Amino acid sequence: MRCLCKQVDLKGMNNRMAKEINACAFVKLPTCVLGKPYNSLCIKCTATICRWKFFCRSFKLSTINSNRKALGVYSSDKTTNQESDNSKALKVSDTFVKTLKSRYGWSMKNVPERFLVVLMCFLSFVLCNMDRVNVSVAILPMSKEFGWSQSTVGVIQSSFFWGYLVTQIPGGYLADKYGGKLVLGWGVLAWSLMTFVTPYAASKSFPVLLLSRALLGFGEGVAMPAMNQVVSKWIPSGxxxxxxxLIYSGMYFGSVIGLLLCPKMMSTLGWHSVFTSFGALGILWWLIWNAWIKSSPEKSNSISQDEKNYILKQRTTIGNKMDRTSRDIPWKLLFSKKATWAIIVAHFCTTWGYFVLLTWLPTYFNQHLGLNLASSSFVSVLPWLAMALSANVGGWCADYLLSKGFSITFVRKLMQTMGLMGPALFLSIVSFVHHPVTAVLCMALALGLGSFAQSGVYANHQDIGPEYAGVLLGISNSFAAIPGIVGVALTGFILDKTGGAWYIVFGVAIGFYILGTVVYNTMGTGKQVF
Incomplete structure (x- = not known):
């Protein structure tokens, strides 16, 4: 086999060569640097081999000549015609080998591409909750500046879910039809732009602010179904x-980061800064996502053949893969199965407590417990940090139990029961606790155990219908968005009418946690239904 630039033979190298080919200089590298299968490299071909594309791009023609002396690279022939005719190779000295290790060692690690996909999805969920929680903190100075009551604050907080609800099912359908990569990317861009303009909207008028928050939810609404479709294509079932x-824990890390940064940024730069800076981060993520990620292993030009074979071999498949139109999605069948309704009810009950706490916990800490969010930032983020860590522990435990032969149904129900009854237990305790440290500890335990649901109902869509994973998550997430509208607004109404009776707020959440546990354990399954 010869390099596509026609200069030199490539022996034992990967077939995946660059589509964009320039005249190149060839470097033969010692085995000690790249290993036996990769002992030669064309430094002018972009993305010559998937794992070396960053190394290749580091050596553009404009920099090769300036670096040759420092790197100890010399050419045996300087004539252009002779180079093309005789394919004179550049030789690499020991100095070049050492320089490669010191300067470009980070790029010589064979990181599976599916890990990069998971990382980028994780970061998108970090941004997702950073852009949610910033208003939960900024609402305190904003309500003073604009004279908002608790009921008004509840309406503002819930307006996010107006748009969030609308795009759940369409987001899942579009992700299944056009690919989760495209839908997730545009969703992140949309909500980041709306986050960026929030200060302007608040200063303009109250309806404009509600519209911007609803459009932010419109963008975030596609995140879960689109991500679910990406994972179903890229990640083997095991x-x-x-x-x-890990991906869902990004939401909790986003809450941690947001709650840590927002008070300090607001005290120095004003409340406007938490919206403009977080929005700009989302736009940066969108640029990287479009540059690096493909919608499936089959469409990637940089994935290794071994990794592609591994994914395709283990990935759950059903029938022929083909483009589907709306008539191909069996809507009636999806809603006729008990497994679908088990997911819907459990998802609804899980998010009631989660959304209420996500939006109102800073207010609870500040006004009920008397904590200063700026000086006690670590204490206020402890529950979300516990949730982020526990979500990953739950994921590893679930995969471990599956590897030991436990059924998917048993593992999903166990994780979901812990994710519902754990919060119910500790919210019942915190309802009668007034000491700040004890209350924060109970909240940390409640939310930490609640994150086990990420390995329960949140993973169940792909179990019962892997080819309709995006649509199924869109359906359940539509119902799960209702607590964001009703529960968040209702909490503000309760607090206004009762003078801050938080035990009522927590009691309602406990009731839904118990309901979800009963329904999911009665009707849920881990078997493939669709």
Whole structure:
């Protein structure tokens, strides 16, 4: 086999060569640097081999000549015609080998591409909750500046879910039809732009602010179904629980980062800064996502053949893969199965407590417990940090139990029961606790155990219908968005009418946790239904 630039033979190298070929200089590298299968490299071909594309791009023609002396590279022939005719190779000295290790060692690690996909999905969920929680903190100075009551604050907080609800099912359908990569990317861009303009919207008028928050939810609404579709294409079933747990834990890390940064940024730069800076981060993520990620292993030009074979071999498949139109999705069948309704009810009950705490916990800490969010930032983020860590522990535990032969149904129900009854237990305790440290500890335990649901109902869509994973998650997430609208607004109303009776707020959440546990254990399954 010869290099596509026609200069030199490539022996034992990967077939995946660059589509964009320039005249190149060839370097033969010692085995000690690249290993036996990769002992030669064309430094002018972009993306010559998937794992060396960053190394290749580091050596553009404009920099090769300036670096040759420092790197100890010399050419045996300087004539252009002779180079093309005789394919004179550049020789690499020991100095070049040492320089490669010191300067470009980071790029010589064979990192599986599916790990990069999981990382980028994780970061998108970090941004997702950073852009949610910033208003939960900024609402305190904003309500003073604009004179908002608790009921008004509840309406503002819930307006996010107006748009969030609308795009759940369409987001899942579009992800299944056009690919989760495209849908997730545009969703992140949309919500980041709306986050960026929030200060302007608040200063303009109250309806404009509500519209911007609804459009932010419109963008975030596609995140879960689109991500679910990406994971179903990229992640083998044996790695799915911990991959999903890591990605979903991004939401909790986003809450941690947001709650740590927002008070300090607001005290120095004003409340406007938490919206403009977080929005700009999302736009940066979108640029990287489009540059690096493909919608499936089959469409990637940089994945190794071994990894592609590994994914395709273990990935769950059903029938022929083909483009589907709306008539190909069996809507009636999806809603006729008990497994679908088990997921819907459990998802609804899980998010009631989660959304209420996500939006109102800073207010609870500040006004009920008397904590200063700026000076006690670590204490206020402890529950979300516990949730982020516990989600990954739950994911690893679920995959471990599956590897030991436990059924998917048993593992999903066990994880979901812990994710519902754990919060119910500790919210019942915190309802009668007034000491700040004890209350924060109970909240940390409640939310930490609640994150085990990421390996329960949140992973169950791909179990019962892997080819309709995006649509199924869109359906359940539509119902799960209702607590964001009703529960968040209802909490503000309760607090206004009762003078801050938090035990009522927690009691309602406990009731839904118990309901979800009963329904999911009665009707849920881990077997493939669709």
């Amino acid at each position: 790695e799915r629980s911990r991959s999903l747990a």
